[in-house]
Amino acid sequence: MLIEINPNNKKHILLLFKILKKREFNISNISEIKFEDHKKFVKNNPYRLWYFINLEGEIIGTTYITFNNEIAINLTKHQINIYAKIIDQIIKDINPLPEIASVRNKYFSINVPINNIYLEKSLDELGYKPIQTSYILKKI
Secondary structure, three states: OEEEOOOOOHHHHHHHHHHHHHOOOOOOOOOOOOHHHHHHHHHHOOOOEEEEEEEOOEEEEEEEEOOOOEEEEEEOOOOHHHHHHHHHHHHHHOOOOOOEOOOEOOOOEEOOOOOOHHHHHHHHHOOOOOOOOOOOOOOO
């Protein structure tokens, strides 16, 4: 299901951009992004691990893991069971980095966009519990 991304592969950069443009739920990327900025970001490769999500031969999204043991899942098809399969595969196949007090938890965590009920429900059904609510300190 997971296919590792090569950040220097031109096809990967373009496919990532197409998926980004289709993204329905966002936390950090809330403004219109230009392809050149996207390309520079991808080549910088700020993630520990980065994957395409392949479902029956179709790329339906991406997932990445940060150096802070945070997981992000971005899908173009939102189904609770797909989120659950991705989370299960990550937990089974990848170990979190060791804990660093006040910097990195010893467990994986997922930041859930406030309106992504599919991801939230899949985490609830898998038995994971929320630990915080985050706010951006920008007046709306």
